Each structure stands twice: as C-alpha cells, then as structure tokens.
Amino acid sequence: MTEQPSYESTTAWRELTAGLAELDAAFLTGERAAPDEVGAVGGYRMLATLLGVACDTYLFPDTARPRFVETVTPHRRDRRWGGDNTDAWYLLCVLDPARHYRVTGRRHDSVYFSLTVYNQPAPGAWSDRVIGVVNDSDLTFGPDGEFELRMGPTRPDDWTGPFIELADDAFVALTRDYQGDPLTGRPVEWEIEAVEPAGPVIRSDAATAAALRAMLGWMRTMLAIVPTPLAQRAEEPTPGQLGHETAHGTNEFAEPYQVPDFVFGWSATDACYSFGSFDLEPDEVLEATFRPPACRFWNLTVWNEYMAGSSATDGRTSINIETAVLNDDGTVTVLIGRSLPEHPNGVTTLDLPRGNLALRFFHPDRVPERPVTRVQRAAG
Structure with missing residues (x-):
C-alpha cells in the first residue's frame, strides 16, 4: 500500500x-x-x-x-x-x-x-x-x-x-x-x-x-459577534462593547456615536452610527423620527440578528438621503413594519418579527441626537 x-x-x-x-x-x-x-x-x-x-x-x-x-x-x-x-x-x-x-x-x-x-x-x-x-x-x-x-x-x-x-x-x-x-x-x-x-x-x-x-x-x-441578542438591552453599556452593542431597549435606537480610528472590523471612521432593534407583531409599526445632520450620505437599513440585510429587489428595506421625504421642520419620520407601511418613508422588515436597525451618516457636521421611537398599530 x-x-x-x-x-x-x-x-x-x-x-x-x-x-x-x-x-x-x-x-x-x-x-x-x-x-x-x-x-x-x-x-x-x-x-x-x-x-x-x-x-x-x-x-x-x-x-x-x-x-x-x-x-x-x-x-x-x-x-x-x-x-x-x-x-x-x-x-x-x-x-x-x-x-x-x-x-x-x-x-x-x-x-x-x-x-x-x-x-x-x-x-x-x-x-x-x-x-x-x-x-x-x-x-x-x-x-x-x-x-x-x-x-x-x-x-x-x-x-x-x-x-x-x-x-x-x-x-x-x-x-x-x-x-x-x-x-x-x-x-x-x-x-x-x-x-x-x-x-x-x-x-x-x-x-x-x-x-x-x-x-x-x-x-x-x-x-x-453574531447573532446579536434582540431581547431588552442592558440599561448601561459594559466596558469593551462594540458599537452595535451599545445599550438600548427593544424598539429603540442607541445614542449615535462617531467611529474612532481604532476600530473593530471594517467600520468606517468617516461615519457616525446609531444602532437599534425591533420586535413587532404583524399589525404593529415602529415609528422613528430623527434630524439628519448636514452630511454626504445617510441611510437607515433593516438587518436580521446576523447584521445581514436583504437584496434590493426583495422590497424597500432601507431609506436614504435621496429617497426620504423630510418633515416641514427638517426631521425625518420613518415607519418600519413587517409589511410595507403606506407612508412616504415606509420600510418593510419582509415579515421578520424581530431584528436590528442601522442608521449611518457619512461626514456629518455633528453627531446627531438619538432618534425618538414609538410603536403603533399599522394603518388599516
């Protein structure tokens, strides 16, 4: 042999x-x-x-x-x-x-x-x-x-x-x-x-x-790193947490932060992030309102628990600086639902009941305020 x-x-x-x-x-x-x-x-x-x-x-x-x-x-x-x-x-x-x-x-x-x-x-x-x-x-x-x-x-x-x-x-x-x-x-x-x-x-x-x-x-x-836990987050961040682990509650966003030069993974240091999560019933939508700073580009994206999004052909799972309709006061209100809400800034989770949300701003002139959220019943 x-x-x-x-x-x-x-x-x-x-x-x-x-x-x-x-x-x-x-x-x-x-x-x-x-x-x-x-x-x-x-x-x-x-x-x-x-x-x-x-x-x-x-x-x-x-x-x-x-x-x-x-x-x-x-x-x-x-x-x-x-x-x-x-x-x-x-x-x-x-x-x-x-x-x-x-x-x-x-x-x-x-x-x-x-x-x-x-x-x-x-x-x-x-x-x-x-x-x-x-x-x-x-x-x-x-x-x-x-x-x-x-x-x-x-x-x-x-x-x-x-x-x-x-x-x-x-x-x-x-x-x-x-x-x-x-x-x-x-x-x-x-x-x-x-x-x-x-x-x-x-x-x-x-x-x-x-x-x-x-x-x-x-x-x-x-x-x-993934999957990320989607249950209620701790009230205070723990030492050494990554940006996407910043403390926040379900159906909320964390405080936005500017990415430092010392990063974990391939984060963009010319970006400011705010991460959130959602846990929605079929007849619920998450309303999120924020004031975008002057910046080169921003978008809000739906992720699953693996920080993964969907194909652009699957449905409207993101909204950005060019597609969003602003409120009269310059803020943006986005409605996120398991089916696509009937709203100019409607975003769908493609029927995912729970997952993550990522809001990013490139070259902002300031770190924005934390988005304000509330859960409401879907129209109809």
Whole structure:
C-alpha cells in the first residue's frame, strides 16, 4: 500500500472542516440560540456567506496580482453579512504592505464613495486600526469621472496626488460606494495594479495551510459577534462593547456615536452610527423620527440578528438621503413594519418579527441626537 503523503495543508483542511461543523453552536445553543426556524435558517445562510468571504480574503488573493472582489452588493444574496445595506457596493482587495499600488476608477452615479485601508493584528484576526482613508472629496476627476490614487510604503517621487501610506501591518483595502437608487445607479469602476513586477505564481503547502487556519479564525470571530441578542438591552453599556452593542431597549435606537480610528472590523471612521432593534407583531409599526445632520450620505437599513440585510429587489428595506421625504421642520419620520407601511418613508422588515436597525451618516457636521421611537398599530 502506498503511504499517504503528509501535508500541512491536509491537517489545516481537516481543522477547518471540523471547526465549521461546530460553528452552528453559536445560534443553536446558549443565550443566543435562535428562537425559531427563521433564525436558524438565517444562521446557516450566514455560515455559507462567511465561508465565501473568508475564501476571498485569505485563500485566493494574490497581492502581486491584485483585484477588487465584491464583498457586499445590493443584489448578491451570498454577500449579505457584516452590517451590509441595499444602497451600497463594497469591494475588497488584500494588500502586501511592502508593495506600491495604483488605483484608478470612474465614479458614475455614486452619491458618496471611499477607499479605506485596514490593518491585520495577526493572521485571521479582525482589523483593529484604520491605516488610511481616501474619499471622493480628496480626488480630482477627469471629464468622464475618472480618478487615480496611490498606496504604498513610501510616496512615489513622481506622485503628488491622493496617497495612503501602508504601515507594516496593512492588510486590506475596502471600498464603499453609496447610491441613491441601487436599482438604477451605476457603481464606481475600480481597478488596481501592483507597480512592482509580480514574479512567479507560488502556491505552497505552508501558505495554503496558513490561509485555511486564518479562515477558520476569522469565521470564529464573526460568530462571536453574531447573532446579536434582540431581547431588552442592558440599561448601561459594559466596558469593551462594540458599537452595535451599545445599550438600548427593544424598539429603540442607541445614542449615535462617531467611529474612532481604532476600530473593530471594517467600520468606517468617516461615519457616525446609531444602532437599534425591533420586535413587532404583524399589525404593529415602529415609528422613528430623527434630524439628519448636514452630511454626504445617510441611510437607515433593516438587518436580521446576523447584521445581514436583504437584496434590493426583495422590497424597500432601507431609506436614504435621496429617497426620504423630510418633515416641514427638517426631521425625518420613518415607519418600519413587517409589511410595507403606506407612508412616504415606509420600510418593510419582509415579515421578520424581530431584528436590528442601522442608521449611518457619512461626514456629518455633528453627531446627531438619538432618534425618538414609538410603536403603533399599522394603518388599516
């Protein structure tokens, strides 16, 4: 009998498959167990999504031959995760901090867009620091909306335009592209190339094993965050809480906050967030009123307990700066129901009885006041 070869990637693959078999405990057991079939099914869909994103992030990238890949879009059902929303495209590209990169693009119909570089504290660990940000106000555009920026460990001598200096722990570039109408808006065209020669393609046993282990570590971290508990929140936040865990009650929003430079995950430091939750009967709607500050873009999005939204074609599950109808005093009142309320600012949960709400503002001139909410009976 021929002896089976021994590879580190074989060991890592078996660790990954064994680990995957245990991840559903996050939503099947304990205090965060899914209360019904909808929650459990959402958990398995989330696991499949996270596996795909982990492959895109750790297994398949070639930092010498970079390309942006879709990590959130208004339409892909396999990319509903991590606090997504129906109004945006997010693209991801893994970087080598020792290389120089040239990024080019064309803006098209975007209301607001940016590129953020995040670090990686350890293989498979979530980012905890923003390396640099370039948004559309930092760019110079050509007659057809074309633009260019650079990234690298040092600024090129011949480049005076927008530049992100890559620290030694720089890991990933994430683009954000917000549309007023995701069904008709054309997203930014992003292209990236490495300046230095690529060299030969090498796929080693050690590198593959390291990637597989990083994938599992990253997925375990995500399943430590979601599902989020949707019962009554604590009256006071506890030390070390993440932004989406800020204390608030059911059918309420938490106090808005500006994202700091030191973050957990891929949060946007040019954004201000207020997170909420809902728990509604079929004949109830949640009314939320707030005063948007002057900003580049804002939207309110419905999530399930896995911080995942829906496809833009499923129904009106979000509202934004271009689609909302303001009150006479400049405030906005949104009605959120399990079916779509008959209201100019009606939003549907697609019959989800409970879930999360995310209200975000990009480049606000101030941190807004906390939204005021009340539950009422649906009209009719």
